[in-house]
Amino acid sequence: MAREEQKMRSEMIRQTILDTALEIGIQEGFEAVSIRKIIQKMKYSTGVVYHHFKDKQEIIDAIEEAETGWLRSQILELLDEKKDVISNMRTVFHRILMLAYEEPEKYNLIVLHKYSRRKSDKPEWISLISQNLKEGMDAGLIKPMDFEKAAFSIWSSFLGFNLMISRLTELTLEQAEELFKVQFDIITGGILNNE
DSSP states (O other), X not given: OHHHHHHHHHHHHHHHHHHHHHHHHHHHOGGGOOHHHHHHHHXXXXXXXXXXXXXXXXXXXXXXXXXXXXHHHHHHHHOOXXXXXXXXXXXXXXXXXXXXXXXXXXXXXXXXXXXOSOOOSSOHHHHHHHXXXXXXXXXXXXXXXXXXXXXXXXXXXXXXXXXHHHHOTTXXXXXXXXXXXXXXXXXXXXXXXXX
């Protein structure tokens, strides 16, 4: 029983370290996260942090993994099998827009992977878009095209768009919403099957 309690306490401390680092990252930017700031805020010793993580980057990687899982689950909940691919894309891209607008540092961390040391060849989001585009083509909603290249282009376009949104601090939510509508209509106008 004592070993189980110790394991639970260790997991609680680990999660507190991650929560503290996330809070610092969102408030000050993830470049500002440091072991020193974490221990000052938590009032723990350096040894406690190093017992759980070898360095700052390992902490950021763990936060990125957890937050990416959080966003993935939110997106999967938003998808509606009864709606067409364009409606679902609008919903998903709008959610990502809101993340960029409301929490730009979290957007940088989990969508742009700005602070990651793990670089992947192809973001998982592109595969999801690609799959949805193929389904839209099969249903006749989207004109025939190379759906993998189209997915890459669409994702890249929205990455740049949301990056700009995340940096325009004077932009109101209403203005961001209007820009999103224009962006989405431009992108989907090029892929819709208008026959």
